[in-house]
Structure formats: structure tokens, C-alpha cells
Amino acid sequence: MEDVKTLLADLMVNYSSEVRPVKDQTKPVSIDVGMSLVSINDFNEVTGVISVVIVLFLSWTDESLVWDSSSYNNTTSLTFSEKKIWVPKMYLINPADDFNPISSKHFKVTVLANGSVSWTPGRILQATCQPDVSKFPFDLQICTISVNPYGYLGTKVSLTANVPTINFGFYSPNSAWDIISTEAFVTSSGVDIASFTIEMSRRPLNFMVSVVIPIIMLALINPFVFILPFNSGERTSYSITVLLAFTVYMTVVSDRMPASSEPMSHLSYYLLSMLALSVFIVTVNIFQIRTYSKDDNEEPVPKWMKNLIKNFCNICRKGKVETKSRDPNETRKSSDKFESIKNHNMIRLESIDESDLTENQTHSKEKNHNEMSFSQPENITWYTVAKYADKLYFTAFLVFTGIASLVYFVEVVT
Known part of the structure; x- marks a missing residue:
């Protein structure tokens, strides 16, 4: 325990959570982005709003958080509050209600000895989705959840989709919708935007x-x-x-x-x-x-x-x-x-x-x-x-x- 306390104190010396964690500030911070869908709470065809529970998987390298594990009793990883270090606050850019970051003080970050940082924030999101009800009640809906490290250009923070689909390891099936396929990709037009597309089909029996x-x-x-x-x-x-x-x-x-x-x-x-x-x-x-x-x-x-x-x-x-x-x-x-x-x-x-x-x-x-x-x-x-x-x-x-x-x-x- 004393070794971990010492390691954490040493890492925080002269550390600023407001500075991007790269020694060469002309280079961008490369972030791998993935998403896990926990549940689809509701899809309102009238208002065109989909409510989902999601978890983002974010990983990057913080060059200020590197240590020699042998000097601290072979301590190879630390887990602590996200507010102690720099994290890329992700925002939903097609919101239907508010415009707040997908994070809170309760989420933890895990840091390895080589500077690799893993962060998994989650939240209930309400995103806009243009419905296509031409074949109602046998309709297919395609909704996209787009996130972005708001405030950073692509030259400062770059995003990469580490997997081409959405993760369903924690997914709870919805009684009204079946997931047909998903896709994850990144688009760049000055700023990098990570988009996660969900194609779902309605269960028509009730209607x-x-x-x-x-x-x-x-x-x-x-x-x-x-x-x-x-x-x-x-x-x-x-x-x-x-x-x-x-x-x-x-x-x-x-x-x-x-x-x-x-x-x-x-x-x-x-x-x-x-x-x-x-x-x-x-x-x-x-x-x-x-x-x-x-x-x-x-x-x-x-x-x-x-x-x-x-x-x-x-x-x-x-x-x-x-x-x-x-x-x-x-x-x-x-x-x-x-x-x-x-x-x-x-x-x-x-x-x-x-x-x-x-x-x-x-x-x-x-x-x-x-x-x-x-x-x-x-x-x-x-x-x-x-x-x-x-x-x-x-x-x-x-x-x-x-x-x-x-x-x-x-x-x-x-």
C-alpha cells in the first residue's frame, strides 16, 4: 500500500489535467474508441428519439504517466478517479435533450506502467433518429450515435475505431426491437467524430x-x-x-x-x-x-x-x-x-x-x-x-x- 501511495504521489508531481498528455504538443493524442450497448430503453417514432444505455471504451497513451514497476514493488497498474488526470470528455453531437459530457466523477481510469490509459464512461443517451415508417409495422430503423471530444480539433485529438462493430457483452434484449447489424466508424472534417450505427427491426406481432x-x-x-x-x-x-x-x-x-x-x-x-x-x-x-x-x-x-x-x-x-x-x-x-x-x-x-x-x-x-x-x-x-x-x-x-x-x-x- 505504501508503494502504491508513493507511486501515485510521484506521478501527480507537476502533472496538469488541463494539458494534453503528449510531450510534443504539436502531435495529436491518438484515442481508440469503442462502444458497448447495454440496452435500448425506447424508440419514439413520433418524436424521432431513441433512448439507449451505452458504455464507451476509450484508450490512449499518457506520456506523463510512465514508471518503472520494479522501483515500486512491481506495481504494474493503478486505478483512480478520472478527475486526477487528463481525459477526453466525449459529447453526444446529435442529442435530443441536453448537451453534457458522457462522464462523471464516479468513473475510474486504469493506468499501466507503460502509460496506457483505459477509461470506460457510460450514460443514458437520448439521440435524434430520423424514422422510416413506410413499412410499419414491419419497418427497419437505422439510428446513429455520434460522439466527439468537444473542443479539440482533429490535429489535437484523433479518434480511431478499434473494432468495426458495437460490443454486446452487456446487452439486455428489448421486447419491441431486434438488433440486425451494427457498425462503428470515424469521420474527419476538421474534427474527428466517432459514429456507431444500429440497424434494428420491429417485432410486429403486438401491432x-x-x-x-x-x-x-x-x-x-x-x-x-x-x-x-x-x-x-x-x-x-x-x-x-x-x-x-x-x-x-x-x-x-x-x-x-x-x-x-x-x-x-x-x-x-x-x-x-x-x-x-x-x-x-x-x-x-x-x-x-x-x-x-x-x-x-x-x-x-x-x-x-x-x-x-x-x-x-x-x-x-x-x-x-x-x-x-x-x-x-x-x-x-x-x-x-x-x-x-x-x-x-x-x-x-x-x-x-x-x-x-x-x-x-x-x-x-x-x-x-x-x-x-x-x-x-x-x-x-x-x-x-x-x-x-x-x-x-x-x-x-x-x-x-x-x-x-x-x-x-x-x-x-x-
Whole structure:
């Protein structure tokens, strides 16, 4: 202990913590810089601020702190308070709150007999970070923490990144972000700046379950208003309720987005398109209700509209016929069923009364006539027009919603 006290007293004789520790003052002090990330406390996309806990690893040579270890009972190292010697006070140059050095009186320095000094100050930092939420919630964020020995030019203090990445020996994982890659480098433009880049990806499950999936579900049930019965009286309230739900979710999403317009989130565009579609559905539904309620005697259905519905029915009927004719399995099943019925009827042919056969044929003709009336109505009323329009709107809006949802997922995942 006495040897260490003597060594420390001898080193501090004529030592000044205000003078750079090089005998030739025209040369810079070369400092190796590294960083260890302890934790990511928070990343606020709205304000563009990342809060992290970091530790800096700084090492340099102090030419005034060299001794012969054999003269002090083989003492090869000393550890004491940083305020006793010269240290390069490092400042965060992209701060979001205050501008204070990354150090305090509680951090220690370790000095070796050859003059090598190691210093590991740490602090909670809040740095600015420009967010890119275009693929939110599948977004990647790249944030940079830049430090500099404020007050010293590059000719006085030079920085060197001793390792090309950030150290994670003390890192505690974050529940919302995964670290993809890191990089450490030094840039010089009159002053040396050590920059540490962190690329991180969001864990999207929480936001998917709470926001994205409910929005897609709402979008998919939105067109189902057109299959509600007209007499139920719930069509208008149903469509307006869905519209209000989209408005609420737009507020929720906007609270998580930054106030800047560049870049915009694809989710915001998707939600806006679904909101516009919901407004259009409400408008169309109001006209549909009015169409259902029209009086055919006061305002007959126009002839061109009747022809349009008939042509639509013919196209649908031809499509069904072609589908059935192209299916060999159905044809084979129908043929087998016909042969079975034919054999059964031949056995019972003698016991069938002619009047019964006539009655069955008449019933069959009526059934075929009713089927044809259903497939192609003879008397087209406003109720019929509204009914076929409901089918058209339901199909069109459902297809549009499915395509928009698919495009959104492709954009944010790829």
C-alpha cells in the first residue's frame, strides 16, 4: 500500500489535467474508441428519439504517466478517479435533450506502467433518429450515435475505431426491437467524430394483433352490407358503424406515426383507401335503399336497364352451363344416375298410371318454368334491379378489398 501511495504521489508531481498528455504538443493524442450497448430503453417514432444505455471504451497513451514497476514493488497498474488526470470528455453531437459530457466523477481510469490509459464512461443517451415508417409495422430503423471530444480539433485529438462493430457483452434484449447489424466508424472534417450505427427491426406481432388484423377484418366485412335483407332496417346503421370504426383506427395509427409527411406509412395509405371505400359503400347503400323503395307504377324501370339485367342473367346462365359441361366427373355422375333411374322406372313402368305420369310431367314443366323465371325474370321491377345491383356491389367491393389487402402485405413484407 505504501508503494502504491508513493507511486501515485510521484506521478501527480507537476502533472496538469488541463494539458494534453503528449510531450510534443504539436502531435495529436491518438484515442481508440469503442462502444458497448447495454440496452435500448425506447424508440419514439413520433418524436424521432431513441433512448439507449451505452458504455464507451476509450484508450490512449499518457506520456506523463510512465514508471518503472520494479522501483515500486512491481506495481504494474493503478486505478483512480478520472478527475486526477487528463481525459477526453466525449459529447453526444446529435442529442435530443441536453448537451453534457458522457462522464462523471464516479468513473475510474486504469493506468499501466507503460502509460496506457483505459477509461470506460457510460450514460443514458437520448439521440435524434430520423424514422422510416413506410413499412410499419414491419419497418427497419437505422439510428446513429455520434460522439466527439468537444473542443479539440482533429490535429489535437484523433479518434480511431478499434473494432468495426458495437460490443454486446452487456446487452439486455428489448421486447419491441431486434438488433440486425451494427457498425462503428470515424469521420474527419476538421474534427474527428466517432459514429456507431444500429440497424434494428420491429417485432410486429403486438401491432398486428391489436391494429392491422382488426382493420383487415373490418375491411372484409364492409361489403357484407349488401347481403343484408332490405326489410331488416339495419343496412344503414351497419355501414355507418363500420365507417366510424375505420375513423377510430385511423386515429390510433396516426398517434403512432411521425408528424412528417415523408416518408408516409403504407398502412396509412391502406387505411385511407378503406375509409374512402367505406364512405363510398355508405353512399351506394343509401341509393340502394331508395331503389328498393321505388314504386313501379309511378316510375317504371327503363327498358335499357331491363335489357341489361336480362343480358347479365344470360351470361351467368351460360357460364354455369359451360362449367357443368366441362366437368367430366359431373357428367359421369349424371349419366350413372340417369341409367339408375331409367332401370328403376322400367321395372315400375307397368304399375304407373297414365294420369299420374301426366301429372308428373305437368309438375316438371311448372318446375322448369319456375327455374327459368328465377334465372331470367320476366317482370323486372325496381326490387329486382336493386337485388341484382346488391350482388354486383358485393362482388366488386369484396374483390377490391382483397386486392388492396394483398398489395399492402406485399409492399410491407418485401
